[in-house]
Amino acid sequence: MKSNAPIRKLPANTVGKDYVVGDLHGCYGLLERLLNEVEFDKACDRLFSVGDLIDRGPDSLRCLQLLEESWFYAVRGNHELMMLDFFSSYLATGKFDPLEDIVDNGFLEYGGDWVSGYVDADRHCMTQEFNRGLILALQMPLMWVVGEGSTRFHVIHADLVRPDYKTAGHIVWLDSDIDQWLERQLIPPEVEQRLYWSRALMSSQLAEQEVAGTQTGLSLTFCGHTYAAKPRQLLSHLCLDTGAFVSWWSRIYGEEGDNSGLTLFDVQESRWVSASYRRDDVFWGEVSAR
Numbered sequence: 001m002k003s004n005a006p007i008r009k010l011p012a013n014t015v016g017k018d019y020v021v022g023d024l025h026g027c028y029g030l031l032e033r034l035l036n037e038v039e040f041d042k043a044c045d046r047l048f049s050v051g052d053l054i055d056r057g058p059d060s061l062r063c064l065q066l067l068e069e070s071w072f073y074a075v076r077g078n079h080e081l082m083m084l085d086f087f088s089s090y091l092a093t094g095k096f097d098p099l100e101d102i103v104d105n106g107f108l109e110y111g112g113d114w115v116s117g118y119v120d121a122d123r124h125c126m127t128q129e130f131n132r133g134l135i136l137a138l139q140m141p142l143m144w145v146v147g148e149g150s151t152r153f154h155v156i157h158a159d160l161v162r163p164d165y166k167t168a169g170h171i172v173w174l175d176s177d178i179d180q181w182l183e184r185q186l187i188p189p190e191v192e193q194r195l196y197w198s199r200a201l202m203s204s205q206l207a208e209q210e211v212a213g214t215q216t217g218l219s220l221t222f223c224g225h226t227y228a229a230k231p232r233q234l235l236s237h238l239c240l241d242t243g244a245f246v247s248w249w250s251r252i253y254g255e256e257g258d259n260s261g262l263t264l265f266d267v268q269e270s271r272w273v274s275a276s277y278r279r280d281d282v283f284w285g286e287v288s289a290r
């Protein structure tokens with residue numbers, strides 16, 4: 001079993017390639033297409049995920065089950081956090097009564113209603129298959145630190161913007177801060193909140209300022225959570241959320257002219273490939289830092 005540490009370290013991959021995928025949100029079919037496209041080798045390649053495996057798309061549990069694979073490394077997103085909060089008393093007692101538990105909860109409103117398909121109402125619990133997925137979500141870390149020196153990269157869900165960025169001299173936390181968290185096996189609570197929820201960097205507030213693509217002292221940090229038409233890089237944060245679930249909604253509700261999809265980034269080659277429920281083909285691109 002994998003450890004429960006919130007921040008975990010892995011050596012560089014010396015035998016295969018590393019890939020990072022954006023917010024899956026249940027879009028398992030798109031991931032399969034991308035892994036075929038890059039000829040992903042489960043024996044030696046690794047796939048990192050920026051979290052939000054579940055909700056909104058068609059195959060949430062299937063995406064959660066990826067956590068069982070030895071080649072798959074994800075961080076917990078705010079959607080896994082909301083699911084774990086929703087099931088916190090169930091996790092403690094083993095009893096789930098939909099009539100009592102399914103009331104006024106943001107998790108269901110934000111796309112978690114798929115869980116209702118796994119309620120075992122007669123036995124006042126969830127199905128075994130679902131329980132396994134829930135336990136896997138409990139074991140997810142908040143951050144992966146991979147490799148050393150020039151090959152080092154991080155995987156997080158949202159961003160590393162400091163709460164005190166206006167006075168600190170740095171907008172984001174640096175490798176030296178992250179090394180301290182690793183050493184103590186502790187992520188400070190204010191950092192944890194931002195790792196789950198922050199849109200400070202990828203939404204208007206900072207993205208509109210003239211900030212560079214890289215931040216001295218911070219290794220390349222893959223993230224998601226805030227989607228845009230293409231991957232983009234700000235202050236060493238490379239955001240891979242390109243709205244996979246939007247392409248699903250767009251297909252089922254029949255909307256036109258949509259650029260959304262799921263993006264997979266090839267770390268060694270430094271280029272990405274994207275697939276959408278709106279198209280049969282995939283397309284490749286490179287990140288333009290700003």
Ligand SMILES: [Mn+2]
Binds near residue numbers: 077157224
């Ligand atoms: Mn998110």
